[in-house]
Amino acid sequence: MAVSTPEDFDVLKSKGNACFNECLYSQALSFYSDALKLKNDPIILCNRALVHLKCENFGSALSDSSAAIALNPQNTKAYYRRGMAYFALTKFTLAGRDFKKSILLSPTNHAARSRFEECKKNIKRLKFEAAISNVNIRASERLNIDDFFVGESYDGPCLDHDGKITESFIESMVVHFKNGKQIHKRFVAQILLRVKKIFEELPNICEVSIPNGSTFTICGDIHGQFFDLCNIFEINGKPTHDNTYLFNGDFVDRGSFSCEVILTLFAYKCLLPKHFHLLRGNHETNAMNALYGFQGELTQKYGKSFTSIFDEVFCTLPLGCVLSEQIFIMHGGLFSDSEITIQRLNAMDRFKEPSDNGVFSEILWSDPCDSCGKFPNKRGVGIAFGPDITKNFLNKNGLKLVIRSHEVKDQGYEIQHGNNLITVFSAPNYCDQMGNKVLLLRFPCGAFIRLKSDMIPEFITFDAVSHPNIPAMFYANPYTKIL
Structure with missing residues (x-):
């Protein structure tokens, strides 16, 4: 058996440093970890x-x-x-x-x-x-759309006073966004008030089925990548009664077109409340939005007064979905409590910001791992859970599959835990950092999952499309830019 020497330690350290300098982070971790085994x-x-x-x-x-x-x-x-x-x-x-x-x-x-x-x-x-926050009157209750006057110089799409959203309005709004323009604050307010009422009436865990002849598409993280969102609709068709979508959280932050993303998604939810589904991710929270770009972008594009209203709306988002009594969909992962059931999840109070630990935090933050059991999560929030935890949850709740998002995957998706769990991520070239296949050993893919009534997942991968020259994290707190 070979005996390690100080030279071995120095070689591993040097290799780790070299990989770090080349942005080969997984290799750097491996070399540093091997060095630490020696010293x-x-x-x-x-x-x-x-x-x-x-x-x-x-x-x-x-x-x-x-x-x-x-x-x-x-x-x-x-x-x-x-x-x-x-x-x-x-x-x-x-x-x-x-x-x-x-x-x-x-x-x-x-x-x-x-x-x-x-x-x-x-x-x-x-x-x-x-x-x-202790003030009894919420920001949404103080919001009066008549306070927003639409001047003659405004050349974008308009809503009537009742705020009813039409397909024509959404199509015009998307074109307006693509041209680098914003919709009027009055219409932002109308969208927010309407979608908030829809979300408030939903349970924590929605139950949805796929009728014969319909398609149900599950998309993962979008993270403010508006032009990639539009590309999904180009590839897979616009949302309709027969072409249902579910977006699985993390709509905003990091990408610099989060306002365009969230207003498009909220507008479609208003247009198709039973055929367009949105679940909360860990970035639909005040703490993340304050650091990772959404609040900064929102303040610049529409004014600081809207931040507290978006906070309210995000707190009304459902946390999960049971699809055709077979598939459980949520953003993050499973739980430290092995006795969690769908009934218990529905009994939670979701209309608030999540705490740092517990079920509410875990459903937004947890990640799967290969080893059986439960472990501290490398993120510092939620848990890492193994295939036995997934199997136990499915058996206890009479389900067959977990679909979640929350993690970048080389091909846009990954099947884990003995085919019992799928991760899907829909932000290709995430943060504009993953387009170099040689350096980063990653494919710049996003993915979405398409299902029909037979419930057999079909995986569609896609590449990033170009966007205006506003880099990711442009609006983020500068002190988060350690990456």
Whole structure:
């Protein structure tokens, strides 16, 4: 048996560094992990934490940074990187403590100082939002469409005073968006008020069937990629009574056309309330929207006053769907509680922001893994659940298949857990970063799943289409741009 040497450790470290510099993050993780098997080194732990940050594995970044600090309490980079992970998870108080410690250890660390100030701003913002949330009158109740006057210079589509949405209005709105224009605030308000009423009447877990002769299409994350959304409709047909769609959360954030995406989806929901379905993702939350772009984009395009109204509407979105009594669809994943049933999910109060843990958080954040059992999620929120957990949930609820989204997949989809679970992701060239097949070893595909009454999934993959030169994350909080 060969004995490892210090040279082996140095070689693995160098290979990890080289892969990191080439953006080959999975390979970098592998080399750093192999090096750590030879020597529990705080520098390698800190390096691996940075790779986890790049991969948005914020829970793993916290773990590695904390381990590096335990080995070397003077490691300023470890405090800084742990602070970045806490910041990405919107734990601003904990992030601020780590940035402050990094400053104490390295007073010239200007990046840590600026991020510490940003933490203080966010803590202040959250306190203000909590205070105004206690006011009895909701933002939607204060909204009066007559406060919005449509001037003669407006050249976009219009709604009547009753706000009834037609196919013609949606088609004109989409063309208007493609031309780089916005619809009038009055019509945004009308769409929001109408769709909110529709969502409020729905259960947490909707029950839907596929009639003979109809098609049911399930799309995963869109993330503000409006032109790719339009391409889905080009490929698969526009939504109709016989061409039903379900969009499985994460409509907004990251991509820089989130307003166009969400208004198009909400308008179709109003037009076809029983044939167009929208489920909540982890990015239909105030905490994510404040960091990852939607609030910034919304403020620039329509004004800050609309952010609280969108918060309200997002809190009315259903959390899941049972399709033809066979398939359970939700954005994230399954649960730490093995006794969860559809009945218990329907008994939850969904009309609020999710907590950091528990069933509400897990249905939005959890991820599948290959090993049996339940584990801490590498994201730092939700759980990682194995094939035994999926099988138990299906058996307990008399179902056959789980379909979820939430994760980028090389081909746009992946079948896991012994064919009991499918992940589908519909944002090709995600964040404009995955178009280079050579460097990233990924195919820039999105996918959607098409089903008919026989319930046999058909997978359709598609490439990204071009969009105006506004990069992903353009509207995001600049302190999230660690990736």
